[in-house]
Amino acid sequence: MASHWNYLNAPPTLPGLFVQAALRRKVTGSVLPDEGLRCWVSVNRQQVETYRKVCGFSNTSLMPPTYPHVLAFALQMQLMTAKDFPFPLLGLIHLRNSISIHRPLGGVGQVRVSVHVANLQPHTKGATFSLVTQIEDALGPLWEEDSTMLCRGVQLPGEPAGDFEPAPLPLVEVARWLAPVDIGRQYAKVSGDYNPIHLSATSAKMFGFPTAIAHGLWLESRTLAALDDHLPASNVDISVEFQKPVRLPSEVVLSASLAGSSGQFRLTAANADLVHMMGSWQPLS
Structure with missing residues (x-):
């Protein structure tokens, strides 16, 4: 869990974040920031339906189990393009993804999105870390995601963990x-x-x-x-x-x-x- 939270009034806009990502091509350190981001995000039903069609989900009352990732994507981008984030975003490799669904994803209109990074570990090809996303509604925890990301060219002390x-x-x-x-x-x-x-x-x-x-x-x-x-x-x-x-x-x-x-x-x-x-x-x- 992040030590500190920065609360946003609205999700950031993506075009400027992609520009920042394109300009950051070097590793600048080996310490993850301990501040996370939080923001309330509204669910657009039309966007959910378009996502459903592209990804092949049937038309049901439940939100697709991976759609909360889309709700959090702008916050993830802002976190990993900030000046205190040490790794270039466009050089990261997505190794693993885990999601936890606590309650059925039906009738969701507005959620609080929280994102932070943690668990920096040595890897045979560099270093890995977890990008952690948590989704809550008025009733409490709803959905979580832990994405394991690899950054090449980073050297950390210790031995890589076995799989x-x-x-x-x-x-x-x-x-x-x-x-x-x-x-x-x-x-x-x-x-x-x-x-x-x-x-x-x-x-x-x-x-x-x-x-x-x-x-x-x-x-x-x-x-x-x-x-x-x-x-x-x-x-x-x-x-x-x-x-x-x-x-x-x-x-x-x-x-x-x-x-x-x-x-x-x-x-x-x-x-x-x-x-x-x-x-x-x-x-x-």
Whole structure:
């Protein structure tokens, strides 16, 4: 938890934050800020419905389980483009994402969003930290997210922690779909996340990618939409680990264990031996 909170009257605007992110290309330190950001944010139902269509969610009364990330995105951007944040935002790599849904995401009109960073750790390729997001409504905690981010080129004392891998469950194919060449631009319009590596081959090549790659949060969202009848709507922890990127366009295959209170899933390439994403769900710990 952050030691101090900075309360905002309204979410920041994104264009200026992307300019700041583009100008910050160097590591400037190895200490995370201890101040977080908080702000009340209103939910726009039309924007939710557009997001639902791009990510493949069915039309229900519940907000998609990944949509609170969109509500928090501007605050996350402001936190990680501030002068006291030591790592360049556009150089960060999203390794893992975990969300916790405390109550059904229905009838949500206004929420308080809190974001902070924590848990700086050595990694074999640099250093990792957690970007922590908490969503509350008038009744209390509603949704949480812990995104593990990697910054290359940072050296910290100590040994990298080992990864825990649960015993694999039997998986069967449940869906396959095409990630179209323009899905990065479609997702950017509904999420506000205009990271150049997702938008086009030309912009992706500026950051060392031969072609645009699918956004990890879109892959997670599209996967959870396909697993709607497998997972509980609340009281659930969902974790994913991003592995090989999905180059656009590509066909992907989703395999999962049986529906229930806990399970596992895997997203692979349709025509190659590549694992793009692995994940699991379980009751709230």
